[in-house]
Amino acid sequence: MITREELIKEYIEFFRKNKHKQIPSSSLIPINDPTVLFTTAGMHPLVPYLTGQKHPFGKRLVSVQKCVRTGDIDSVGDKVHHTFFEMLGNWSLGDYWKKEAIQFSFDFLTKELKIPLEKLAITCFKGNEDAPKDEESEKIWRSLEISKDRIAFLGKEDNWWGPAGKTGPCGPDTEIFYYTGKTVPKKFDPKDKDWVEIWNDVFMQYEKTKENKYIPLKQKNVDTGMGVERTLAVLNQLEDNYQTPIFHPIIKEIEILSKKKYEGHYKKDMRIIADHIRATTLVLGDDHLVKPSNTEQGYVIRRLIRRAVRYGNRLEIKNNFATKIALIVIETYENYYPELKKNKNFILTQLDEEENKFRKTLESGIKEFEKISKSKKIISGKEAFLLYQSYGFPIELTEELASEKKIKLNMDEYDKEFEKHQHLSRTQSAGMFKSGLSDNSEQTTKLHTATHLLNEALRKVLGKEVKQRGSNITPERLRFDFNFPRKLTEKEIKEVEDLVNKKIKQGLKVERTEGNLQSALKSGAQAEFGHKYPDKVSVYTILDKKEKSGFFSKEICTGPHVKNTKEIGHFKIIKEESSAAGIRRIKAIVED
Numbered sequence: 001m002i003t004r005e006e007l008i009k010e011y012i013e014f015f016r017k018n019k020h021k022q023i024p025s026s027s028l029i030p031i032n033d034p035t036v037l038f039t040t041a042g043m044h045p046l047v048p049y050l051t052g053q054k055h056p057f058g059k060r061l062v063s064v065q066k067c068v069r070t071g072d073i074d075s076v077g078d079k080v081h082h083t084f085f086e087m088l089g090n091w092s093l094g095d096y097w098k099k100e101a102i103q104f105s106f107d108f109l110t111k112e113l114k115i116p117l118e119k120l121a122i123t124c125f126k127g128n129e130d131a132p133k134d135e136e137s138e139k140i141w142r143s144l145e146i147s148k149d150r151i152a153f154l155g156k157e158d159n160w161w162g163p164a165g166k167t168g169p170c171g172p173d174t175e176i177f178y179y180t181g182k183t184v185p186k187k188f189d190p191k192d193k194d195w196v197e198i199w200n201d202v203f204m205q206y207e208k209t210k211e212n213k214y215i216p217l218k219q220k221n222v223d224t225g226m227g228v229e230r231t232l233a234v235l236n237q238l239e240d241n242y243q244t245p246i247f248h249p250i251i252k253e254i255e256i257l258s259k260k261k262y263e264g265h266y267k268k269d270m271r272i273i274a275d276h277i278r279a280t281t282l283v284l285g286d287d288h289l290v291k292p293s294n295t296e297q298g299y300v301i302r303r304l305i306r307r308a309v310r311y312g313n314r315l316e317i318k319n320n321f322a323t324k325i326a327l328i329v330i331e332t333y334e335n336y337y338p339e340l341k342k343n344k345n346f347i348l349t350q351l352d353e354e355e356n357k358f359r360k361t362l363e364s365g366i367k368e369f370e371k372i373s374k375s376k377k378i379i380s381g382k383e384a385f386l387l388y389q390s391y392g393f394p395i396e397l398t399e400e401l402a403s404e405k406k407i408k409l410n411m412d413e414y415d416k417e418f419e420k421h422q423h424l425s426r427t428q429s430a431g432m433f434k435s436g437l438s439d440n441s442e443q444t445t446k447l448h449t450a451t452h453l454l455n456e457a458l459r460k461v462l463g464k465e466v467k468q469r470g471s472n473i474t475p476e477r478l479r480f481d482f483n484f485p486r487k488l489t490e491k492e493i494k495e496v497e498d499l500v501n502k503k504i505k506q507g508l509k510v511e512r513t514e515g516n517l518q519s520a521l522k523s524g525a526q527a528e529f530g531h532k533y534p535d536k537v538s539v540y541t542i543l544d545k546k547e548k549s550g551f552f553s554k555e556i557c558t559g560p561h562v563k564n565t566k567e568i569g570h571f572k573i574i575k576e577e578s579s580a581a582g583i584r585r586i587k588a589i590v591e592d
Contacts, residue, residue, distance in 0.1 A: 001236050001245055002232060002235045002236055002245075003232075003245045004086075004228055004232060004244075004245060004246050004332075007088075007228060007231060007232060007235070008064050008086075008088065008228065008336075010108075010112055010113070011062070011064070011088045011108065011226070012062055012064070014104075014107075014108050014112050015060075015062035015090045015104070016062065018060075018104060019060050020060040020061055020062040020090055021057040021058055021060065021061055021062070022061075022062050022063060023057055023061050023062070023063045023534050024063070024532050024533075024534055025063060025064060025065050025066050025336075025337070025532070026039055026044070026045035026065065026532065027039065027286055027287065027288065027532060028066055028067075028068055028282060028283055028286045029286055029288040029290065029297060029470070030044065030045075031045075031470075031471070031528065031558075037068075037070065037296055037297050037300060038067070038068035038069070038070065038283070038297065038300075039065065039066070039067055039068065040067055040068070040069050041065070041067055041087060041089075041225060042063055042065035042067070042087045042088075042089030042091075042223075042225055043089065043091070043223045043225075044065075044067075045065070045558075046061070046091060046093075046223075048558040048559055048560065049093050049558075050093070050169050050204060050219075050221050050223075051168075051169060051219070052094075052218070052219050053538075053558070053559065054514065055093055056514045056515075056534065056535075056536030056537055056538060057534060057535075057536050058093075059092060059093045059094055059095035060090075060091070060092060060093075060095055060096070061090065061091045061093070062089070062090045062091075063088075063089055064086050064087070064088050064089075064228070064336070065086065065087045065089060066084070066086055066282060066337065067084070067085055067086065067087050068083060068084050068279060068282070068283060068300075069083065069085070070083065070300050073303070073304070073307075073396070074396075076271065076272055076275045076276070077268040077269075077271050077272045078268075078271075079233075079239060079240045079241055079242070080196075080229075080230060080233075080241050081275075082229055082241070082275050082278075082279075083275055083276065083278075083279035083304065084275070084278055084279035084282050084283075085227055085228065085229050086227070086228040086229070087225050087226070087227060087228070088225070088226040088227075088228060088231075089223070089224055089225045089226070090104065090222075090224050091221065091222060091223055091224070092221060092222035093219070093221055094219035094220060094221065096222065097203070097220060097222065098136055098137055098140060098201075098203055098222075099140050101201050101203070101222040101224065102137065102140045102141065102144070102174065102201060103140070103144070105176060105199055105201055105224065106141075106144050109176065109198075109199070113235060115178065115235075117145065117146075118184055119178055119179045119184055120146065120150065120176060120177065120178060120179075121146075121150040121151070121152070121176075121177040121179070121188035121195055122141050122146055122150060122151045122152070122174060122175070122176060122177070122188075123151075123152050123153070123154050123158060123159055123174065123175045123177070123190060124137045124138050124141075124151060124152075124153050124154075124159060124172070124174050125137075125153065125154070125155075125156070125159040125160055125172030125173065125174075126153035126154055126155055126159070127153075128155065128156055130156075130206075130214045131160075131171075131172060131206060131214055133153065134153075134159075134172045134174065134203075137172070137174045137203075138151055138153075141174070149186055149187045149188060150187075150188045151188070152188055152189075152190050154190060158175075158190075159172055159173050159174070159175065160172055160173065161173050161200075161202040161204070161223070162202075162204070162208075163207075163208050166208075166210070167207070167208050167209060167210055168207065168208060169204040169206070169207055169217060169221065170204060170206050170207070170208050170214070171202060171203045171204045171205040171206050172202075172203055172205075173200055173201060173202040173203065174200075174201050174203075175197050175199070175200045175201075176197070176198055176199040176200075176201075177190075177195040177196060177197050177198065178195070178196050178198045178234045179194055179195055179196075180194050180195075180196050180234065180237075180239055181194035196230065196234060197230075198226060198227075198230060198231050198234055199224065199225070199226045199231075200224060200225050200226075201222065201223075201224045202222070202223040202224065202225075203220070203221075203222060204217065204220065204221040204222070204223060205217055205220045228246075229241045229244065229246060232244040232245070232246065242262075242267075242270075242271050242274060246332065247274055247278075249328050249332070250274045250277075250278065250325055250328050250329065251270055251274055253324060253325055253328055254270045254273055254274060254315070254321075254325070255270075257312075257315075257317050257321050257324065258270075258312075258315040258316065258317050259316075260315060260316075266315060269311045269314050269315050270315070272307065272308065272311045273308045273311050273312055273315075273321075273325070274325070276304040276305070276307055276308040277304075277305075277308050277322050277325040277326060277329065277351075278325075278329050279304055280301055280304045280305055280308075280322075280326075280351065281325075281326040281329040281330060281340070281347055281351075282329070282333065282337070282340070283297065283300075283301055284301065284343070284346065284347040284350050284351070285330070285337065285339055285340040285343045285344075285346075285347050286339065286343075287339050287342075287343070287532075288469075288470055289343065289346055289580075291350055291580065292305060292350060292353075292354045301350075301354075302354060302394070303394045303396060305322060305351065305354045305355060305358070306354075306358045306392070306393075306394060306397065307394075307396070307397065307400075308322065309322070309355055309358050309359060309362065310362065310397060313362060313363075313366075320352060320355045320356065320359070321355075322351040322352070322354075322355045323348045323351050323352050323355075326347055326348060326351055327348075330344060330347070357392065358392060361390075361391045361392050362391075364391065365387060365390075365391030365392070365393050366401075368386075368387060368390075368391060369387060369393075369398065369401050372386075372387075373401075373402065373405055373407055376407060377407060377408060378407065378408040378409070378410060379398070379402055379407055379408070379409050379410065380410050380413055381409075381410045381411065381412065381413025381414030381415070381416065381417050382413065382414075382417055384398045384409060384410070384414045384417075385414055385417035385418060388418075395411075395414060395418075441475050443475040443476075443590070444473055444474070444475050444560070445559075445560045445561060445562055446562055446567060446568045446569060446590050447473045447475075447477070447478040447589075447590060448473060448478075448557075448559065448560055448561050449510060449540075449542070449561045449562045449565065449567075449568060450478060450500065450504075450568050450571055450588065450590050451471055451473065451478050451480055452540065452542060452553045452555050452557070452561075453500045453503050453504070453542065453552070453553060453565065453568075453571070454478070454480055454496070454500055454571075454586065454588065455468055455480070455482070455526060455553065455555065456526075456542075456552055456553040457496045457499040457500045457503075458482055458484075458496055458586075460499060461492055461495045461496050461499065462484060462488075462492065462496075465483070466482050466483060466484060467482060467483050467526075467528075468480070468481070468482055468526065468528045469481040469482055469483055469528070469579075469583050470528070470579075471528075476589070477574070477587055477588065477589050478587070478588050478589075479585060479586070479587050480585070480586045480587075480588070481579045481583055481584070481585050482583070482584055482586075483582055483583055483584075484582070484583075484584045485582055487576070487578070487584070488576050488584065493573055493576055496573065497571060497572065497573050500571045501570060501571050503542070503544070503552055503565055504565045504566060504568045504569070504570075504571060505566070506544070506565065506566075507564055507565060507566035508542050508543055508544050508552060508564065508565045509542075509543045509563070509564055510540060510541070510542050510543075510561050510562055510563055510564060510565065511540070511541045511542075511543060512538060512539070512540050512541075512559070512561070513538075513539050513541065514536060514537070514538055514539070515536065515537065515539060516535060516536060516537075517533050517534065517535050517536065517537050517556070520537055520539050520556055521556075523539075523554065524549060524551075524554050525539050525541075525554045525555060525556050526553075526554065526555045526556070527555070527556045528556075533556055537556045538556070538557060538558055538559065539554060539555070539556055539557070540553075540554075540555055540557050540559065540561050541553070541554045542554070542565060568590050569590045569591055569592045570590065570591045570592070571588060571589075571590055572588060572589050572590070572591060573586055573587070573588045574587050574588060574589055575587040
């Protein structure tokens with residue numbers, strides 16, 4: 001049986017032989033990106049380079065990226081959906097184009113992985129009023145002996161990527177499918193579920209404007225993706241991703257804990273537990289050390305743990321089990337992601353505490369639900385909110401229980417009740433915010449540079465031991481987390497604010513350079529604590545001749561930034577608060 005490690009090694013080595021540089025997997029918590037709670041794809045950390053900024057490693061890149069997508073939580077339990085997954089990807093940033101990209105995909109699948117040609121099929125973009133039919137891709141596939149019967153043209157909903165926001169890079173894609181059934185049909189039918197997508201080549205050749213026009217990009221990019229879990233199932237001729245070597249030891253442990261077998265009607269329950277604890281372990285193990293909570297990433301962690309515990313309860317697992325599964329997950333991934341080993345105690349402590357909390361109320365909460373739902377066709381929003389407030393039931397759990405009983409839930413009323421008590425948007429649990437992924441608006445750009453000024457101002461006012469522990473920037477405000485043991489005084493806040501505004505008024509030049517990571521750190525460049533950087537990095541320096549070093553601020557960052565600090569406007573701190581133990585948070589805005 002082909003293992004995860006073998007697949008990843010083969011993929012990386014193939015593209016390295018073809019002049020691609022390997023880049024490390026980025027954190028699961030995006031840096032300076034308000035658009036998503038988690039890193040959702042391999043291209044996510046590369047957004048600045050898709051619009052022309054030079055990548056320190058060059059124009060050809062390859063990686064295996066850890067990803068989390070929360071939009072599929074309700075689909076987890078079937079054969080193929082996951083919350084956490086690994087994405088193999090290769091990129092061309094203005095270098096090779098369709099011919100080479102398709103050839104690479106074809107050669108890797110047929111020559112390296114030895115997949116028979118007759119088991120492959122292709123989809124291409126059929127064209128619309130915005131862009132023509134992708135006959136170029138079809139022609140390339142035909143030259144590789146893919147028959148016309150095995151190529152289907154589909155619309156924008158199937159064969160087009162992006163833009164991630166309202167505007168930005170986008171373009172047609174061509175997808176590769178593998179036949180998982182017994183006898184391969186001569187003609188490819190995309191609706192036949194035995195054809196499983198295993199690879200996607202995206203050709204970013206357009207930019208969508210604010211006027212909804214699609215104009216050709218000066219720099220054309222190739223962005224490809226192949227999911228490790230799904231590809232392993234295909235290569236090992238398995239219909240179920242949860243039977244691959246990745247999940248096999250996890251499922252085995254759940255069988256031992258529950259004294260039940262995976263085969264049969266326990267499959268869904270076991271898949272949900274395996275997926276959710278695996279995802280939670282990887283998120284908790286990230287160096288940002290996010291804890292279960294009622295907001296943002298912490299809310300998703302809490303929801304996943306509680307959902308797993310609920311399904312463990314259905315399997316009659318009496319004692320805490322999350323940490324037992326987490327240990328297997330850590331062992332599986334620690335060689336690729338050493339932060340899991342480093343943060344092992346944190347992972348196990350958080351899992352155990354959250355499971356204890358929920359177990360105390362789960363049984364009584366389910367009894368309360370049974371009482372509320374008895375002989376009813378609809379559950380009121382007030383009743384659903386009572387379950388949330390008194391028993392810690394996420395609304396999704398109440399929805400699930402109601403769905404199983406074919407009872408409706410008054411969500412409008414629930415939302416009104418919820419708004420009275422908290423400001424957690426339900427879209428956060430789906431992982432998305434209102435901005436676009438590649439938001440490089442003028443206001444966001446100003447706030448990026450203001451964040452660098454704030455970082456250095458805090459170090460000058462509070463002491464050099466202050467380090468950045470995270471940031472989040474939207475067009476409306478910046479949010480900056482840093483280590484400090486106590487609340488800032490009014491005087492300290494004013495000193496920091498005044499120093500930032502002083503540097504803005506001085507009109508300091510902002511300069512971007514590229515270089516070696518270690519050299520950049522030795523030169524005084526600041527780096528976010530716990531964030532993984534490649535060997536080559538971009539450095540933004542805010543020059544200041546009055547400083548001995550010749551600069552006020554120097555940080556490893558992908559941008560975007562203003563050219564001169566006078567472009568920023570007036571900086572104002574609107575809030576200073578605790579974010580976690582020993583971590584403070586500042587929220588600030590810039591005004592004209």
